[in-house]
Amino acid sequence: MIAEPVSLNFGTAAWPHTDDRPLTRTVTYRNLGTTDVTLDLAVSALDPAGRPAPAGFFALPTRQVTVPAGGTAAVDLVADTRIGEADGTYSASLTATAPGGATVRTAAVATREAESYDLTLRAVDRDGTDAENFSTTLTGVAGPAAGFEARVDNEPGTHTLRVPKGSYTLNTAVYQDPSDYTRGTDWIARPQLDISADTTVTADARTTRPVDLTVPGLDRADYGGTYYERATDIGRVGNGWVLRGFTGFRTAHAGPPVTDGTLLQTWDAHFLKDATSQYAVAFGGPASTVATGYTRHVRADELATLRIGLGASAPGKTALASPFPHLPGAPEGNGFSAPQPAPGTRTFHISTADGVRWLSKFNQFGQPDEWGYPAFEGGYEMTRPKRYEAGRTYRETFNTGVFGPLLGGGAGVFRTAPDPATGEQHIVGSLPLFADGQGHVGLTAGTSATTTLYRDGVEAGRNDDPLSGTRPFTVDAADAEYRLVTSATRPADVAAATTRVETDFTFRSRQVAATTALPVSTVRFAAPVDLASRVPARTPVLLPVTVQGAAAGKNLASLTVSVSEDDGKTWRTLKVDHGTVAVRTPEKDKGISLRAQVTDRQGNRSALTIHNAWYGS
Numbered sequence: 348m349i350a351e352p353v354s355l356n357f358g359t360a361a362w363p364h365t366d367d368r369p370l371t372r373t374v375t376y377r378n379l380g381t382t383d384v385t386l387d388l389a390v391s392a393l394d395p396a397g398r399p400a401p402a403g404f405f406a407l408p409t410r411q412v413t414v415p416a417g418g419t420a421a422v423d424l425v426a427d428t429r430i431g432e433a434d435g436t437y438s439a440s441l442t443a444t445a446p447g448g449a450t451v452r453t454a455a456v457a458t459r460e461a462e463s464y465d466l467t468l469r470a471v472d473r474d475g476t477d478a479e480n481f482s483t484t485l486t487g488v489a490g491p492a493a494g495f496e497a498r499v500d501n502e503p504g505t506h507t508l509r510v511p512k513g514s515y516t517l518n519t520a521v522y523q524d525p526s527d528y529t530r531g532t533d534w535i536a537r538p539q540l541d542i543s544a545d546t547t548v549t550a551d552a553r554t555t556r557p558v559d560l561t562v563p564g565l566d567r568a569d570y571g572g573t574y575y576e577r578a579t580d581i582g583r584v585g586n587g588w589v590l591r592g593f594t595g596f597r598t599a600h601a602g603p604p605v606t607d608g609t610l611l612q613t614w615d616a617h618f619l620k621d622a623t624s625q626y627a628v629a630f631g632g633p634a635s636t637v638a639t640g641y642t643r644h645v646r647a648d649e650l651a652t653l654r655i656g657l658g659a660s661a662p663g664k665t666a667l668a669s670p671f672p673h674l675p676g677a678p679e680g681n682g683f684s685a686p687q688p689a690p691g692t693r694t695f696h697i698s699t700a701d702g703v704r705w706l707s708k709f710n711q712f713g714q715p716d717e718w719g720y721p722a723f724e725g726g727y728e729m730t731r732p733k734r735y736e737a738g739r740t741y742r743e744t745f746n747t748g749v750f751g752p753l754l755g756g757g758a759g760v761f762r763t764a765p766d767p768a769t770g771e772q773h774i775v776g777s778l779p780l781f782a783d784g785q786g787h788v789g790l791t792a793g794t795s796a797t798t799t800l801y802r803d804g805v806e807a808g809r810n811d812d813p814l815s816g817t818r819p820f821t822v823d824a825a826d827a828e829y830r831l832v833t834s835a836t837r838p839a840d841v842a843a844a845t846t847r848v849e850t851d852f853t854f855r856s857r858q859v860a861a862t863t864a865l866p867v868s869t870v871r872f873a874a875p876v877d878l879a880s881r882v883p884a885r886t887p888v889l890l891p892v893t894v895q896g897a898a899a900g901k902n903l904a905s906l907t908v909s910v911s912e913d914d915g916k917t918w919r920t921l922k923v924d925h926g927t928v929a930v931r932t933p934e935k936d937k938g939i940s941l942r943a944q945v946t947d948r949q950g951n952r953s954a955l956t957i958h959n960a961w962y963g964s
Contacts, residue, residue, distance in 0.1 A: 348443070349377050350377075355441075357455065358370070360460060362462050369425050369931040370425070371423050372426075373423055373424075374421070376420050376443060378418055378732065380416055381417070383794075383922050384413070385445075386414060387411055388410050388422060390407055390440070390442070392438065392440075401472045404426065405439040405455065406424075407422070407441070421835040425524045426439075426457040428457060435458065436456055436458045440452055440458075446805070462491065463511050463512065464509075464543070464545045464546065464648065465510075465546075467505050468499060468517075468547075470507065470550045471521075473521070473553060478503060478552065479501065480522040481500070482499075482500045483500070484518050487620040488515060489583075491511040492511045492512065492515055493580050495513070500766040514542075514579070516536075517550075518534070518535070529591070529592070533597050534599070535598075536600060537822035538575055540602060542654045552597075553752055555597035556597055558571075558597065558641045560641060561643075562618050562696070563646070564620075568592040570590070571589075571593050571615060572615050573588055573614045574677070577610070593616070597640065599640075600639050603670070604636050605634075605635055610635060611633050612638060613629065614629065615672050615680040616628050616629075617683035618729075619685055620837045623687055623693055625694075626697070626700035627683070627695060627696070627697045629680050629698055630701050630703070632674060642709065650737060651708070652696075653735065654694050654743075655670075655693050655744065655745065656878050657687070657688075658690055658747035659746060660844035660962075661840055664688070666686065666691065666709060666711055668693055668707060669682035669684040670707045670708075670710045671707070672703050673706060676834060686721070690879050691878070699736060699737040708745050710723060711723075723792060725789060725790055725841065727788065728790050730787070730788060745785065747878060749844075749872075750783055750784065751782060752779065752955060753778060753786060753869070753895070754852055754867070754868070757777075758777060759865070760778070761775055761864055762859050762865055765858065772858060774856065776816065778814050784880075786871075793841055795813075795837075796836070797809065797833070798814065801831075802829055803828055804830075808820040822856075824857065828854070829853070829856055834847065842940075844876075847957075848955070848956070848958075849954075850869070850955055853951060867897060867951070867953050868897050869953060870906070871892075871895060873890065882961055882962075887929065888932060890929070891927050892906070892928055902949075903945070903946075905946045906943065908923055910928075910940070912933045912937065914958055915942075915956065932963045939960055940959060941955075942956045943955045
């Protein structure tokens with residue numbers, strides 16, 4: 348016995364459901380045997396929540412059917428979407444049982460549409476005709492509409508969508524030339540569209556106005572962006588643009604103002620002044636409408652000056668650095684710059700209004716790869732954005748020594764609690780080993796490492812993770828002495844300063860109830876290096892030494908600092924005097940290496956070796 352079709356789809360019954368009509372679908376049973384077969388029929392059904400469906404939602408007009416030998420018989424299944432309160436998809440299983448217990452099952456689904464309405468959309472070009480090149484995006488953000496998405500692209504005329512009741516954002520872009528935004532691009536933004544009835548919305552490019560954002564002496568941005576965002580039931584939802592300047596770009600708000608305080612909008616623009624200097628400005632904050640056009644002529648007395656030192660300890664490098672704006676309540680804005688040789692300095696004239704803070708980032712590049720693009724070799728960034736005052740000059744330096752481990756701010760070695768599902772518990776290192784001399788965290792391409800964990804003097808595990816936090820070691824619950832040893836090396840042709848870092852942490856640990864930072868320590872050295880991580884040869888240097896981690900402050904029991912001028916073959920112990928040690932820079936192009944051994948008052952021991960911390964010049 349077979350049934351055709353194997354499943355039934357009753358489709359979607361449009362809201363409201365008081366006028367719905369029962370729908371019928373037919374199953375045909377085919378008897379391949381030589382005797383008539385009488386089938387007992389039954390239907391079971393579930394509502395959208397997986398509970399038994401209301402009686403009568405799916406119904407059988409007959410409970411039995413006889414299928415003649417070699418023939419067929421038809422059975423109707425009826426779905427009545429007027430029955431029930433829950434909207435969504437109902438499912439059913441129609442079971443036909445033959446004498447002896449053999450069964451044939453047919454699946455069925457029927458959907459009751461939630462409260463929904465017709466939304467008719469139209470995009471109009473600058474000349475008043477239906478736009479040919481456009482994109483409209485609809486996003487549901489509240490009520491039953493939350494999570495609903497629809498898009499219409501490049502189809503002139505009206506388009507009717509069936510959408511759930513609720514709140515939406517609606518954004519339309521109209522292009523004069525999709526391949527060249529500067530020839531005319533219109534953004535019509537409707538950050539709040541409430542649907543509770545059939546609705547028609549026209550996005551009209553004729554309502555937009557131009558963007559005029561300038562800085563002293565420059566009236567065309569090389570790079571710019573604008574973005575709006577609303578706090579909604581599904582989180583923060585936004586829409587925006589990143590552009591090669593604002594030429595030809597126009598904007599308009601559509602719909603009523605947003606009066607509940609959930610809307611903000613930001614602008615940023617970046618202007619190249621010359622080969623080593625530029626402007627970076629950002630504005631915005633809470634708003635009731637998306638800007639219909641935008642005009643701002645920035646004055647020199649509104650700006651701060653930020654000079655970013657571009658460090659490089661190996662020759663033949665270029666660097667790309669940029670501050671990124673952080674406006675209150677808004678996500679990080681855009682950064683933009685142009686590459687320049689490193690070592691060097693790049694000057695940024697940055698805005699200070701609207702509570703903006705700036706977080707600078709740095710990338711180093713080497714020789715071009717096989718496709719002609721400079722090879723990325725590493726990058727650093729500030730750990731938090733900074734506020735700058737108009738009229739003042741500031742300096743940030745990246746990628747100079749002394750490079751080394753950094754503890755604090757979430758960086759360290761940790762013991763995890765037992766996993767509720769598996770019971771496994773771990774020790775894991777998660778700290779930067781090559782933080783630069785200013786404490787910026789980053790990475791270097793080509794870094795290799797070996798990390799080993801010892802338990803009571805016996806190797807318990809080994810991996811190639813440079814304490815990135817991604818390769819934990821599994822440990823048991825018992826109290827034990829652990830030793831975590833790491834050696835990380837980076838290519839000298841990428842970074843000649845600090846070519847290798849070695850850390851050695853010894854501590855006791857046992858099972859914990861929650862993730863716990865383990866008592867490890869490190870030392871930071873503040874050398875007066877230049878942008879190439881060099882100090883004049885044979886120069887006496889007073890080197891500040893700072894202990895971080897468990898042994899910091901009054902918990903320091905002992906600190907020993909040593910220096911080597913032969914890459915660690917021999918060491919000379921230095922006197923630590925009020926947090927400094929006195930060293931003499933080696934001959935030109937010779938490196939100096941540093942070693943520190945730290946013990947805290949609880950007996951936990953840490954050791955650090957930095958090879959080629961800086962060079963003589």
